[in-house]
Amino acid sequence: MREGMDNFEVLRHIPLFGGLPEDQLRVLAQCASQKSVRPGRQVFEDMAHSPGFYLVVWGRVKIFKSSPEGREQTIFVFGPGELFCLTAFADEYSPASATALEDTRILFFPAEVMEGVARREPALLFGIMLALSRRLKEALAVIEALSLQEIPQRLAIFLTHSLAKEGQGDSFELPFSQRELAKIIGATPETLSRVFRKLSDEGVLSMDGRTIRILERSALGALAQGDQAAD
Amino acid sequence: MREGMDNFEVLRHIPLFGGLPEDQLRVLAQCASQKSVRPGRQVFEDMAHSPGFYLVVWGRVKIFKSSPEGREQTIFVFGPGELFCLTAFADEYSPASATALEDTRILFFPAEVMEGVARREPALLFGIMLALSRRLKEALAVIEALSLQEIPQRLAIFLTHSLAKEGQGDSFELPFSQRELAKIIGATPETLSRVFRKLSDEGVLSMDGRTIRILERSALGALAQGDQAAD
Numbered sequence: 419m420r421e422g423m424d425n426f427e428v429l430r431h432i433p434l435f436g437g438l439p440e441d442q443l444r445v446l447a448q449c450a451s452q453k454s455v456r457p458g459r460q461v462f463e464d465m466a467h468s469p470g471f472y473l474v475v476w477g478r479v480k481i482f483k484s485s486p487e488g489r490e491q492t493i494f495v496f497g498p499g500e501l502f503c504l505t506a507f508a509d510e511y512s513p514a515s516a517t518a519l520e521d522t523r524i525l526f527f528p529a530e531v532m533e534g535v536a537r538r539e540p541a542l543l544f545g546i547m548l549a550l551s552r553r554l555k556e557a558l559a560v561i562e563a564l565s566l567q568e569i570p571q572r573l574a575i576f577l578t579h580s581l582a583k584e585g586q587g588d589s590f591e592l593p594f595s596q597r598e599l600a601k602i603i604g605a606t607p608e609t610l611s612r613v614f615r616k617l618s619d620e621g622v623l624s625m626d627g628r629t630i631r632i633l634e635r636s637a638l639g640a641l642a643q644g645d646q647a648a649d
Numbered sequence: 650m651r652e653g654m655d656n657f658e659v660l661r662h663i664p665l666f667g668g669l670p671e672d673q674l675r676v677l678a679q680c681a682s683q684k685s686v687r688p689g690r691q692v693f694e695d696m697a698h699s700p701g702f703y704l705v706v707w708g709r710v711k712i713f714k715s716s717p718e719g720r721e722q723t724i725f726v727f728g729p730g731e732l733f734c735l736t737a738f739a740d741e742y743s744p745a746s747a748t749a750l751e752d753t754r755i756l757f758f759p760a761e762v763m764e765g766v767a768r769r770e771p772a773l774l775f776g777i778m779l780a781l782s783r784r785l786k787e788a789l790a791v792i793e794a795l796s797l798q799e800i801p802q803r804l805a806i807f808l809t810h811s812l813a814k815e816g817q818g819d820s821f822e823l824p825f826s827q828r829e830l831a832k833i834i835g836a837t838p839e840t841l842s843r844v845f846r847k848l849s850d851e852g853v854l855s856m857d858g859r860t861i862r863i864l865e866r867s868a869l870g871a872l873a874q875g876d877q878a879a880d
Binding site: 559 | 654675715720724736737745797
């Protein structure tokens with residue numbers, strides 16, 4: 419999606435709204451508001467009243483939990499076109515915090531307008547339900563990683579997914595710092611950096627700034643499957 | 650819910666179905682099938698094709714992830730009247746495994762019948778969406794526990810919730826073994842038993858078989874809030 423698009427143009431590019439008739443899309447577009455968020459600035463806070471739905475127009479937002487001492491665990495990272503979908507309409511608070519990872523443009527829909535359109539258009543309701551169910555699956559994968567997988571396996575899974583999703587040939591650009599990546603896979607920055615070094619020494623990958631090149635896909639695949647080689 | 654209830658009687662006791670007209674409730678009751686599951690037996694498997702929705706009539710079912718080496722992390726425990734709601738209709742596989750913790754009676758609804766009724770009755774669709782959203786919140790709380798809380802805090806939160814939900818006065822009955830509890834809070838049985846002993850030595854609680862009596866609510870509350878005293 420391009421800079422300067424109006425709400426209606428943005429909505430027409432989102433698959434979730436694809437089944438909506440134009441008049442309902444206009445209802446949503448009219449009530450939605452766009453907002454720019456600078457890197458590191460908060461979109462909303464954990465346990466805050468959740469007034470509606472958020473969509474990333476461009477940029478990237480992380481959803482995370484934090485401890486009183488300031489430690490963080492990132493749960494999701496949302497990019498362009500993604501609806502957050504962390505709550506149903508009737509929910510009274512957001513179950514985590516959201517902060518922009520880079521210059522980000524957000525589209526916000528008040529819950530009652532979205533609910534009104536969803537009641538008239540069950541396709542939208544089904545779409546939101548499907549998105550919620552996808553979030554739940556992703557959350558269950560995070561639980562599996564934190565409780566049952568070692569750091570090298572978690573990193574290998576992240577790299578495998580990133581390569582499949584954003585890779586060009588054998589390499590892809592890490593869309594955020596290693597520090598942010600550590601919060602996603604639940605490692606300290608030191609441990610993450612040690613595992614990266616080990617994989618690099620073993621010839622599995624090479625790094626140049628944020629560009630990661632996978633040299634041995636089969637070794638990475640084995641590690642992602644739980645092979646303990648790089649541990 | 651009592652033994653020997655027919656499907657229609659069971660459904661009339663479930664809040665999720667409360668808003669449904671009787672004819673739609675009968676459609677669901679006619680397509681649903683009841684099944685008994687012995688303790689330790691599987692209800693469904695992780696990544697298996699998910700043919701529909703499950704409801705606990707009586708007994709208890711745990712939803713969990715397991716590692717190839719057989720380690721387990723329990724994510725939810727469902728009791729009487731709870732609809733599992735781990736997937737939307739269109740989802741093709743279940744994101745975790747389910748096993749009975751005790752003698753359990755399950756009610757199963759084929760996805761296409763449930764979807765048909767939900768398309769006619771948006772109240773049911775909203776109810777399922779709300780249940781999915783509640784599961785997502787619970788999953789996010791598990792992520793917070795595993796990544797940001799120490800074992801004593803996790804145990805204190807579990808005990809506080811259990812007392813509020815199932816307690817009579819200052820005590821409640823643990824509905825499963827300590828071994829199962831360890832899988833819920835993400836501890837080894839040895840660590841859990843050590844933390845229980847410490848809390849008992851400090852006079853915070855006492856245990857008699859599966860009966861747990863909370864002697865110092867304020868100390869337990871402080872620990873649940875992240876006070877490191879019992880660590």
